[in-house]
Amino acid sequence: MSNEFSYSIKRIRFDENYRPADSTRLTTNFANLARGEHRQENLSKTLRMINNRFNALAHSDNPSADRYSVEVDIISANMDIEGKGDAFPIIEMLQTTIVDHKDNARINGMIGNSFSSYVRDYDFSVVLSEHFNKNPGAPTPSSFGDLHGKLFQYLLESEAYQANFNKTPVICLSVSTSKTYQRTANQHPVLGVEYQQDEYSLTDDYFHKMGLTVRYFMPAGSAAPLAFYFAGDLLSNYTDLELISAIATMESFQKIYRPEIYNANSTAAQVYQPSLKYQDYSLTQIVYDREERSQMAVTQGKFTEEEFIKPYQGILEQWAANYETQKPAVKKRAA
Numbered sequence: 229m230s231n232e233f234s235y236s237i238k239r240i241r242f243d244e245n246y247r248p249a250d251s252t253r254l255t256t257n258f259a260n261l262a263r264g265e266h267r268q269e270n271l272s273k274t275l276r277m278i279n280n281r282f283n284a285l286a287h288s289d290n291p292s293a294d295r296y297s298v299e300v301d302i303i304s305a306n307m308d309i310e311g312k313g314d315a316f317p318i319i320e321m322l323q324t325t326i327v328d329h330k331d332n333a334r335i336n337g338m339i340g341n342s343f344s345s346y347v348r349d350y351d352f353s354v355v356l357s358e359h360f361n362k363n364p365g366a367p368t369p370s371s372f373g374d375l376h377g378k379l380f381q382y383l384l385e386s387e388a389y390q391a392n393f394n395k396t397p398v399i400c401l402s403v404s405t406s407k408t409y410q411r412t413a414n415q416h417p418v419l420g421v422e423y424q425q426d427e428y429s430l431t432d433d434y435f436h437k438m439g440l441t442v443r444y445f446m447p448a449g450s451a452a453p454l455a456f457y458f459a460g461d462l463l464s465n466y467t468d469l470e471l472i473s474a475i476a477t478m479e480s481f482q483k484i485y486r487p488e489i490y491n492a493n494s495t496a497a498q499v500y501q502p503s504l505k506y507q508d509y510s511l512t513q514i515v516y517d518r519e520e521r522s523q524m525a526v527t528q529g530k531f532t533e534e535e536f537i538k539p540y541q542g543i544l545e546q547w548a549a550n551y552e553t554q555k556p557a558v559k560k561r562a563a
Contacts, residue, residue, distance in 0.1 A: 233547065234308045235386040236315060239323070242300040244271045270514050274480060275300075277512070282326075282476035284449060285418065286469060289330070298337065298473055299325040303392075305383050309540050316536050318379055320344040321397055324473040337473030338466070340397025342481065343457075346532040347376045348434070353529030368430060375544060377437030378551045384439075384459075398466065399440065399457040400478035402486050404429035408501045409444060409453060416463065418471045419445035423453040423500065447475050451492040452502060454478065484514050
Protein backbone atom coordinates (compact mmCIF):
# COMPACT_ATOMS: atom_id res chain seq x y z
CA MET A 229 0.00 0.00 0.00
CA SER A 230 1.28 3.44 -0.92
CA ASN A 231 2.58 5.59 1.91
CA GLU A 232 2.29 8.74 -0.18
CA PHE A 233 -1.40 9.28 0.37
CA SER A 234 -2.06 11.65 3.25
CA TYR A 235 -5.18 13.31 4.61
CA SER A 236 -5.57 16.68 6.26
CA ILE A 237 -8.64 17.93 8.11
CA LYS A 238 -10.09 21.42 7.78
CA ARG A 239 -13.17 22.81 9.47
CA ILE A 240 -15.45 25.81 9.03
CA ARG A 241 -18.27 26.82 11.37
CA PHE A 242 -21.80 26.68 9.97
CA ASP A 243 -23.50 29.61 11.69
CA GLU A 244 -25.27 32.90 10.88
CA ASN A 245 -22.03 34.27 9.40
CA TYR A 246 -21.29 31.21 7.23
CA ARG A 247 -20.10 31.94 3.71
CA PRO A 248 -19.33 28.89 1.56
CA ALA A 249 -15.73 28.47 0.44
CA ASP A 250 -15.21 27.78 -3.25
CA SER A 251 -13.57 24.47 -2.40
CA THR A 252 -16.33 23.06 -0.21
CA ARG A 253 -18.35 20.19 -1.65
CA LEU A 254 -21.23 20.93 0.73
CA THR A 255 -21.66 24.25 -1.04
CA THR A 256 -24.20 22.42 -3.21
CA ASN A 257 -26.46 22.14 -0.21
CA PHE A 258 -25.53 24.94 2.11
CA ALA A 259 -25.03 27.72 -0.44
CA ASN A 260 -28.75 27.52 -1.00
CA LEU A 261 -29.20 28.63 2.58
CA ALA A 262 -26.41 31.19 2.60
CA ARG A 263 -27.12 33.50 -0.32
CA GLY A 264 -29.18 36.60 -1.01
CA GLU A 265 -30.29 39.46 1.20
CA HIS A 266 -32.01 37.08 3.63
CA ARG A 267 -29.02 34.75 4.01
CA GLN A 268 -28.47 35.46 7.72
CA GLU A 269 -32.18 35.02 8.43
CA ASN A 270 -32.15 31.69 6.56
CA LEU A 271 -29.14 30.47 8.50
CA SER A 272 -30.54 31.66 11.82
CA LYS A 273 -33.84 29.85 11.17
CA THR A 274 -32.01 26.65 10.24
CA LEU A 275 -29.95 26.71 13.44
CA ARG A 276 -33.09 27.49 15.46
CA MET A 277 -34.78 24.44 13.94
CA ILE A 278 -31.82 22.28 14.98
CA ASN A 279 -31.79 23.66 18.54
CA ASN A 280 -35.54 23.31 18.99
CA ARG A 281 -35.52 19.73 17.74
CA PHE A 282 -32.57 18.85 19.98
CA ASN A 283 -34.29 20.23 23.09
CA ALA A 284 -37.53 18.45 22.21
CA LEU A 285 -35.69 15.12 22.16
CA ALA A 286 -33.34 15.89 25.09
CA HIS A 287 -36.24 16.71 27.40
CA SER A 288 -34.89 15.16 30.60
CA ASP A 289 -34.19 17.87 33.20
CA ASN A 290 -35.00 20.43 30.51
CA PRO A 291 -38.42 21.86 31.48
CA SER A 292 -38.14 25.06 29.43
CA ALA A 293 -36.76 23.25 26.36
CA ASP A 294 -33.82 25.63 26.15
CA ARG A 295 -31.07 23.85 28.05
CA TYR A 296 -29.02 22.96 24.96
CA SER A 297 -27.80 24.50 21.75
CA VAL A 298 -25.91 22.82 18.91
CA GLU A 299 -22.85 24.09 17.07
CA VAL A 300 -22.18 22.68 13.60
CA ASP A 301 -18.80 22.50 11.85
CA ILE A 302 -18.25 21.48 8.24
CA ILE A 303 -15.37 18.99 8.21
CA SER A 304 -13.37 18.67 4.99
CA ALA A 305 -10.97 15.77 4.46
CA ASN A 306 -8.40 16.67 1.83
CA MET A 307 -6.15 14.05 0.23
CA ASP A 308 -2.61 14.67 -1.02
CA ILE A 309 -1.83 11.88 -3.49
CA GLU A 310 1.83 12.57 -4.30
CA GLY A 311 3.02 14.34 -1.16
CA LYS A 312 3.54 17.61 -3.00
CA GLY A 313 1.02 19.65 -1.05
CA ASP A 314 -1.65 19.49 -3.76
CA ALA A 315 -4.69 18.34 -1.81
CA PHE A 316 -8.02 17.31 -3.32
CA PRO A 317 -11.19 17.70 -1.17
CA ILE A 318 -12.26 14.06 -1.09
CA ILE A 319 -14.98 13.96 1.58
CA GLU A 320 -17.01 16.36 3.71
CA MET A 321 -19.07 15.62 6.80
CA LEU A 322 -20.46 17.57 9.73
CA GLN A 323 -19.43 17.58 13.36
CA THR A 324 -21.74 18.78 16.10
CA THR A 325 -20.87 20.15 19.50
CA ILE A 326 -23.53 20.32 22.21
CA VAL A 327 -23.54 23.32 24.53
CA ASP A 328 -25.20 22.58 27.89
CA HIS A 329 -26.22 25.98 29.24
CA LYS A 330 -27.42 24.53 32.57
CA ASP A 331 -24.06 22.93 33.43
CA ASN A 332 -21.99 25.40 31.40
CA ALA A 333 -20.41 22.49 29.54
CA ARG A 334 -19.41 21.63 25.99
CA ILE A 335 -20.06 18.04 24.91
CA ASN A 336 -18.91 16.22 21.81
CA GLY A 337 -21.77 15.55 19.43
CA MET A 338 -21.81 13.31 16.38
CA ILE A 339 -19.18 13.23 13.64
CA GLY A 340 -20.67 12.32 10.27
CA ASN A 341 -24.29 13.47 9.96
CA SER A 342 -24.32 14.71 6.36
CA PHE A 343 -22.00 13.18 3.77
CA SER A 344 -20.67 14.73 0.58
CA SER A 345 -18.02 13.42 -1.75
CA TYR A 346 -16.64 14.51 -5.10
CA VAL A 347 -15.81 10.89 -5.93
CA ARG A 348 -19.37 9.82 -5.15
CA ASP A 349 -20.61 12.49 -7.57
CA TYR A 350 -18.23 11.04 -10.16
CA ASP A 351 -19.46 7.49 -9.52
CA PHE A 352 -23.16 8.29 -9.74
CA SER A 353 -23.18 11.12 -12.28
CA VAL A 354 -20.43 9.95 -14.65
CA VAL A 355 -19.62 6.24 -14.21
CA LEU A 356 -23.15 5.00 -13.63
CA SER A 357 -24.67 7.32 -16.22
CA GLU A 358 -22.24 6.20 -18.92
CA HIS A 359 -22.71 2.54 -17.98
CA PHE A 360 -26.49 2.64 -18.32
CA ASN A 361 -26.33 4.71 -21.51
CA LYS A 362 -24.17 2.01 -23.10
CA ASN A 363 -25.96 -0.92 -21.45
CA PRO A 364 -29.67 -0.09 -20.95
CA GLY A 365 -31.26 -2.39 -18.42
CA ALA A 366 -27.93 -3.89 -17.34
CA PRO A 367 -27.17 -4.42 -13.64
CA THR A 368 -24.89 -2.06 -11.75
CA PRO A 369 -21.21 -3.06 -12.23
CA SER A 370 -19.92 -5.22 -9.36
CA SER A 371 -16.94 -2.88 -8.95
CA PHE A 372 -19.15 0.21 -8.58
CA GLY A 373 -18.03 2.20 -5.54
CA ASP A 374 -14.94 0.10 -4.79
CA LEU A 375 -12.43 2.96 -4.99
CA HIS A 376 -14.61 5.35 -3.04
CA GLY A 377 -15.17 2.78 -0.30
CA LYS A 378 -11.46 2.25 0.10
CA LEU A 379 -10.70 5.98 0.15
CA PHE A 380 -13.27 6.42 2.93
CA GLN A 381 -11.92 3.57 5.04
CA TYR A 382 -8.38 4.83 4.50
CA LEU A 383 -9.54 8.21 5.85
CA LEU A 384 -10.82 6.61 9.06
CA GLU A 385 -7.44 4.88 9.53
CA SER A 386 -5.47 8.09 8.90
CA GLU A 387 -3.54 9.97 11.55
CA ALA A 388 -5.45 13.12 10.64
CA TYR A 389 -8.84 11.56 11.35
CA GLN A 390 -7.78 9.80 14.54
CA ALA A 391 -6.15 12.95 15.88
CA ASN A 392 -9.41 14.88 15.47
CA PHE A 393 -12.14 12.32 16.21
CA ASN A 394 -12.43 9.47 18.69
CA LYS A 395 -15.38 7.66 17.09
CA THR A 396 -16.33 6.47 13.63
CA PRO A 397 -18.92 8.56 11.75
CA VAL A 398 -22.65 8.04 11.73
CA ILE A 399 -24.15 9.31 8.48
CA CYS A 400 -27.85 10.23 8.66
CA LEU A 401 -29.63 10.48 5.29
CA SER A 402 -33.06 10.35 3.73
CA VAL A 403 -34.66 6.99 3.05
CA SER A 404 -34.89 5.90 -0.58
CA THR A 405 -37.97 6.78 -2.62
CA SER A 406 -37.54 3.56 -4.62
CA LYS A 407 -37.96 1.22 -1.63
CA THR A 408 -40.74 0.22 0.74
CA TYR A 409 -40.18 0.15 4.50
CA GLN A 410 -41.98 -1.99 7.09
CA ARG A 411 -42.39 -0.81 10.67
CA THR A 412 -41.16 -3.30 13.28
CA ALA A 413 -41.96 -3.78 16.96
CA ASN A 414 -38.45 -2.64 17.94
CA GLN A 415 -38.30 0.79 19.56
CA HIS A 416 -35.27 2.68 20.86
CA PRO A 417 -35.66 5.41 23.51
CA VAL A 418 -33.87 7.99 21.35
CA LEU A 419 -33.90 6.71 17.77
CA GLY A 420 -37.56 5.73 17.97
CA VAL A 421 -39.35 2.96 16.10
CA GLU A 422 -37.31 0.84 13.70
CA TYR A 423 -38.24 0.17 10.08
CA GLN A 424 -36.79 -2.52 7.80
CA GLN A 425 -36.83 -3.36 4.12
CA ASP A 426 -36.15 -6.59 2.24
CA GLU A 427 -34.03 -5.07 -0.51
CA TYR A 428 -31.42 -2.42 0.05
CA SER A 429 -31.04 0.60 -2.24
CA LEU A 430 -28.06 1.41 -4.46
CA THR A 431 -27.02 4.01 -1.87
CA ASP A 432 -27.18 1.38 0.88
CA ASP A 433 -24.92 -0.92 -1.14
CA TYR A 434 -22.58 1.97 -1.91
CA PHE A 435 -22.21 2.79 1.79
CA HIS A 436 -21.66 -0.89 2.54
CA LYS A 437 -18.48 -0.68 0.46
CA MET A 438 -17.42 2.15 2.77
CA GLY A 439 -17.58 -0.33 5.67
CA LEU A 440 -20.95 0.96 6.88
CA THR A 441 -24.19 -0.88 7.47
CA VAL A 442 -27.61 0.75 7.77
CA ARG A 443 -30.64 0.76 10.04
CA TYR A 444 -33.78 2.86 9.67
CA PHE A 445 -35.41 4.59 12.63
CA MET A 446 -38.24 7.11 13.00
CA PRO A 447 -37.69 9.21 16.14
CA ALA A 448 -40.58 10.45 18.24
CA GLY A 449 -42.24 13.42 16.57
CA SER A 450 -40.78 12.62 13.14
CA ALA A 451 -42.83 12.25 9.98
CA ALA A 452 -40.66 9.54 8.39
CA PRO A 453 -37.74 7.23 9.20
CA LEU A 454 -34.14 8.27 8.65
CA ALA A 455 -31.36 6.04 7.34
CA PHE A 456 -28.44 5.72 9.78
CA TYR A 457 -25.17 4.43 8.27
CA PHE A 458 -22.58 3.30 10.81
CA ALA A 459 -19.72 0.94 11.63
CA GLY A 460 -19.82 -1.18 14.76
CA ASP A 461 -22.85 -0.90 17.06
CA LEU A 462 -25.12 2.09 16.54
CA LEU A 463 -26.98 1.53 19.81
CA SER A 464 -23.99 0.93 22.10
CA ASN A 465 -21.16 3.04 20.70
CA TYR A 466 -22.84 6.44 20.91
CA THR A 467 -24.40 8.38 23.78
CA ASP A 468 -28.00 9.54 23.74
CA LEU A 469 -26.87 13.14 23.25
CA GLU A 470 -24.69 12.16 20.29
CA LEU A 471 -27.62 10.37 18.66
CA ILE A 472 -29.94 13.30 19.38
CA SER A 473 -27.46 15.72 17.80
CA ALA A 474 -27.47 13.67 14.60
CA ILE A 475 -31.28 13.48 14.51
CA ALA A 476 -31.80 17.16 15.27
CA THR A 477 -29.26 18.32 12.69
CA MET A 478 -30.16 16.03 9.82
CA GLU A 479 -33.93 15.97 10.28
CA SER A 480 -33.88 19.77 10.17
CA PHE A 481 -31.92 19.77 6.92
CA GLN A 482 -34.18 17.07 5.47
CA LYS A 483 -37.25 19.16 6.27
CA ILE A 484 -35.68 21.83 4.08
CA TYR A 485 -34.36 19.49 1.36
CA ARG A 486 -37.24 16.99 1.20
CA PRO A 487 -40.33 18.51 2.83
CA GLU A 488 -42.60 16.04 0.99
CA ILE A 489 -41.11 13.30 3.20
CA TYR A 490 -39.81 14.90 6.38
CA ASN A 491 -42.22 17.81 6.74
CA ALA A 492 -45.29 15.80 5.73
CA ASN A 493 -48.50 16.53 7.62
CA SER A 494 -48.99 12.84 8.43
CA THR A 495 -46.69 10.23 9.91
CA ALA A 496 -45.23 7.29 7.97
CA ALA A 497 -47.58 4.32 8.01
CA GLN A 498 -46.88 0.71 9.02
CA VAL A 499 -45.87 0.01 5.42
CA TYR A 500 -44.22 3.11 4.01
CA GLN A 501 -42.87 4.15 0.61
CA PRO A 502 -41.41 7.68 0.58
CA SER A 503 -42.37 9.90 -2.34
CA LEU A 504 -41.29 13.33 -3.51
CA LYS A 505 -44.68 13.59 -5.25
CA TYR A 506 -46.58 13.60 -1.94
CA GLN A 507 -48.74 16.73 -1.77
CA ASP A 508 -49.80 16.98 1.90
CA TYR A 509 -46.77 18.65 3.43
CA SER A 510 -45.68 21.99 4.87
CA LEU A 511 -42.85 24.18 3.60
CA THR A 512 -40.27 25.64 5.93
CA GLN A 513 -39.56 29.36 5.67
CA ILE A 514 -36.18 28.51 4.15
CA VAL A 515 -35.69 28.31 0.39
CA TYR A 516 -33.65 25.44 -1.06
CA ASP A 517 -32.96 25.06 -4.78
CA ARG A 518 -33.23 21.31 -5.32
CA GLU A 519 -32.82 21.58 -9.08
CA GLU A 520 -29.48 23.34 -8.67
CA ARG A 521 -28.34 20.53 -6.37
CA SER A 522 -28.95 17.87 -9.01
CA GLN A 523 -27.20 19.92 -11.70
CA MET A 524 -24.20 20.56 -9.46
CA ALA A 525 -23.78 16.85 -8.80
CA VAL A 526 -23.21 16.32 -12.54
CA THR A 527 -20.90 19.33 -12.82
CA GLN A 528 -18.79 18.24 -9.87
CA GLY A 529 -18.72 14.64 -11.04
CA LYS A 530 -17.13 15.77 -14.31
CA PHE A 531 -14.79 18.09 -12.39
CA THR A 532 -13.63 15.11 -10.32
CA GLU A 533 -13.02 13.06 -13.44
CA GLU A 534 -10.77 15.76 -14.93
CA GLU A 535 -8.97 16.90 -11.77
CA PHE A 536 -8.64 13.71 -9.74
CA ILE A 537 -9.53 10.45 -11.52
CA LYS A 538 -7.76 10.94 -14.85
CA PRO A 539 -4.55 12.56 -13.53
CA TYR A 540 -4.06 9.90 -10.84
CA GLN A 541 -5.81 6.91 -12.41
CA GLY A 542 -2.77 4.64 -12.51
CA ILE A 543 -1.73 5.48 -8.95
CA LEU A 544 -5.27 5.03 -7.64
CA GLU A 545 -5.79 1.69 -9.41
CA GLN A 546 -2.52 0.28 -8.09
CA TRP A 547 -3.24 1.50 -4.57
CA ALA A 548 -6.80 0.16 -4.60
CA ALA A 549 -5.64 -3.25 -5.84
CA ASN A 550 -3.42 -3.61 -2.77
CA TYR A 551 -5.73 -2.09 -0.17
CA GLU A 552 -7.86 -4.46 1.90
CA THR A 553 -11.16 -3.06 3.13
CA GLN A 554 -13.22 -4.08 6.12
CA LYS A 555 -16.89 -4.68 5.34
CA PRO A 556 -19.61 -5.38 7.89
CA ALA A 557 -19.91 -9.11 8.46
CA VAL A 558 -23.69 -8.98 8.19
CA LYS A 559 -25.00 -6.88 5.35
CA LYS A 560 -28.70 -7.62 5.35
CA ARG A 561 -31.00 -8.61 8.16
CA ALA A 562 -34.21 -10.49 7.61
CA ALA A 563 -37.35 -8.41 7.92
